Amino acid sequence: MNRARAPILKLGETLVVSVQEALMDADLVGLRDELVAEVKMYRATCVIIDVTVLDVLDSFAARTLRHIAQMTQLLGARTVIVGIQPDVAFAMVQLGLTLQGTETALDLEDALSRLNLKLGRDRRAQ
Amino acid sequence: MPNELNVPIRSEADLVTARLRGREMASALQFSSSELTLIATAISEVTRNILSYAGTGDLDLRLVRQGQRMGVSIVARDRGPGIADLFSAMQDGYSTSGGLGLGLPGSKRLMDEFDVASEVGKGTTVTMTKWKM
Amino acid sequence: MADHESLLPESSIPGDEVRRRKEFLEFTDNDVSVLEGVNEVAIRYADSMIDDFYRHLMSFDETRAFFADPELLKHVKGMQKNYFMRLTQGNYDQVYVAERIKIGQIHERVGLPVKSYFGMYCFYLRAVLGRLQEEYKATPEQAFKVFNSLMKLTFFDMGLAIDTYIESRERTIQGQQEAIRELSTPVLLLRPGLLLLPIIGLIDTLRARQLTEQLLRSVRTNRARVVVIDVTGVPSVDTKVANHLVQTVEAARLMGAVSIVSGIAPDIAQTMVRLGIDLRRIRTVGDLQSGIEEAERQLGYMVVKNEAAESEDGK
Numbered sequence A: 001m002n003r004a005r006a007p008i009l010k011l012g013e014t015l016v017v018s019v020q021e022a023l024m025d026a027d028l029v030g031l032r033d034e035l036v037a038e039v040k041m042y043r044a045t046c047v048i049i050d051v052t053v054l055d056v057l058d059s060f061a062a063r064t065l066r067h068i069a070q071m072t073q074l075l076g077a078r079t080v081i082v083g084i085q086p087d088v089a090f091a092m093v094q095l096g097l098t099l100q101g102t103e104t105a106l107d108l109e110d111a112l113s114r115l116n117l118k119l120g121r122d123r124r125a126q
Numbered sequence B: 001m002p003n004e005l006n007v008p009i010r011s012e013a014d015l016v017t018a019r020l021r022g023r024e025m026a027s028a029l030q031f032s033s034s035e036l037t038l039i040a041t042a043i044s045e046v047t048r049n050i051l052s053y054a055g056t057g058d059l060d061l062r063l064v065r066q067g068q069r070m071g072v073s074i075v076a077r078d079r080g081p082g083i084a085d086l087f088s089a090m091q092d093g094y095s096t097s098g099g100l101g102l103g104l105p106g107s108k109r110l111m112d113e114f115d116v117a118s119e120v121g122k123g124t125t126v127t128m129t130k131w132k133m
Numbered sequence C: 001m002a003d004h005e006s007l008l009p010e011s012s013i014p015g016d017e018v019r020r021r022k023e024f025l026e027f028t029d030n031d032v033s034v035l036e037g038v039n040e041v042a043i044r045y046a047d048s049m050i051d052d053f054y055r056h057l058m059s060f061d062e063t064r065a066f067f068a069d070p071e072l073l074k075h076v077k078g079m080q081k082n083y084f085m086r087l088t089q090g091n092y093d094q095v096y097v098a099e100r101i102k103i104g105q106i107h108e109r110v111g112l113p114v115k116s117y118f119g120m121y122c123f124y125l126r127a128v129l130g131r132l133q134e135e136y137k138a139t140p141e142q143a144f145k146v147f148n149s150l151m152k153l154t155f156f157d158m159g160l161a162i163d164t165y166i167e168s169r170e171r172t173i174q175g176q177q178e179a180i181r182e183l184s185t186p187v188l189l190l191r192p193g194l195l196l197l198p199i200i201g202l203i204d205t206l207r208a209r210q211l212t213e214q215l216l217r218s219v220r221t222n223r224a225r226v227v228v229i230d231v232t233g234v235p236s237v238d239t240k241v242a243n244h245l246v247q248t249v250e251a252a253r254l255m256g257a258v259s260i261v262s263g264i265a266p267d268i269a270q271t272m273v274r275l276g277i278d279l280r281r282i283r284t285v286g287d288l289q290s291g292i293e294e295a296e297r298q299l300g301y302m303v304v305k306n307e308a309a310e311s312e313d314g315k
Helices: A025-042 A059-074 A086-095 A108-125 B012-027 B033-054 B104-110 C003-007 C015-024 C029-037 C039-058 C061-067 C070-086 C094-110 C114-135 C140-184 C205-222 C239-254 C266-274 C288-299 C307-314
Strands: A008-011 A014-018 A046-050 A078-082 A103-105 B004-009 B057-066 B069-078 B113-119 B123-132 C188-191 C194-200 C226-233 C258-262 C283-285
Touching: A008 A025, A014 A025, A014 A108, A025 A059, A046 A059, A046 A108, A059 A078, A059 B033, A078 A108, A086 B033, A086 B104, A086 C205, A086 C239, A103 A108, B004 B012, B004 B033, B012 B033, B012 B057, B012 B069, B033 B057, B033 B069, B033 B104, B033 B123, B057 B123, B104 B113, B104 B123, C015 C094, C015 C140, C029 C039, C029 C140, C039 C061, C039 C070, C039 C114, C061 C070, C061 C114, C070 C094, C094 C140, C114 C140, C188 C288, C194 C205, C194 C288, C205 C226, C205 C239, C226 C239, C226 C288, C239 C258, C258 C288, C283 C288
Parallel strands: A014 A046, A046 A078, A078 A103, C194 C226, C226 C258, C258 C283
Antiparallel strands: A008 A014, B004 B057, B057 B069, B069 B123, B113 B123, C188 C194
16 A cells, blocks of 8 residues: 555554545555554554545545444554544535544544543543 | 536546546536535445446536526446345435445435436446535 | 527526417417507507506505606606517517516516506506407407407516516525524634534524534634534424434534533423434533533533622622
């Protein structure tokens, strides 16, 4: 899969995927496999997928995103989807694609701040 | 900007082209940004069906007029296996499981007019229209 | 699309619709020749008819009001004469149709009530009948024939004019509805990250869509984490509205915002349950205050009363 289309960055225990342009189906599947491998390798606890750039999220894309979330969860990591635009969100719910069960945040900044909050709380709890 | 356009659907790259052309054509009628996304999403769904079930097909985009109003018409046709149980395919499960199967009821919700003609062994034609109010 | 249709402005009736109407009225080429045949008679009677016509209009307060301005009256009389003459000149084609539509638009814009419009046509037809009886005293069947054709044509005209009349009104109504919608759906930023969307009145599909769009854009602009959607002011909720609500909540969630729906009256809650709406899909509270408190709680706010300030005021 072409890494340039969706580079994966590592920020501590978090992996951040920034989708650069509309991904072909094969790319999405490849991304899924690659993410799973990296979660395992780095023992990541969180995967953030940024889809800000996507102007359409159809049923296939939604399914794949959910698969990614389910698989990473099995490996002990949580997935957060960020950057769904207002128009895209609207079209998705019309189609019945709610990504139920998958975490979402407004954008990367939002997701990271929520993670820090949680980390902060977890640390205090210890 | 032509009033009619045919986009042959042979591979995934054409899916992206179809969405783009659909958006371009519809924007000539000054649909809102939200409506353009609905149209592009509906195109994505039906075009994906063509690729998944028939392998190849065609997408016809057309600007249409009916009395006072104008709209965009999208015809997705293929010579694939056809839909055996059209009635069930059009049933709205509306589950949160992410749009299973052909996603036809969902696409119908995105557009104003929606029609499916299909014959087993012959192929499927989906016609949908969105009007600029 | 025929070329001439693209040239004519927004209001236009397509060729085959015109044909259908003529067929329905049984207006044929024969009628066309009959009318052309009395053109000379029409020319002779034009001025006296117009004068009678306006004398009638000016004798009633309601219609006189429209022609208070003498310049306007003169202008309108001239146009009326042209209209009158045009009826017997033949060639009732697309251009004729366009002209009639324009007349309807003008009358509507000026605010002429439909009843006056019909009253005028009635007076006109009766006045013509009188003239025809005079003209064809020796051959009354001819008067009937001409009147018959003229009636078909006048009704054709009335149909066209009234149609555009109604259409103009509808466009005005739509514009006003649009304005009302804009005014009545403010999305308010209560605190950083907290949006309030108070919905008042009945929601139809279009309004629901606009509300959702506005809310989602606001979530993005204001980086909202929590949205309180207050439906206290919504009198009734049917399946469609309930579904719109659920969709709005789900769409906001896709953008990372949690929604709290407040103000669902007990009977509305009952309706929703009976309609099979899965209320687990949305977080609801009884009233707006609870909704805001819950939202603040989720955002980590705590509202504390300032005791010191109160005792100062007491003095």
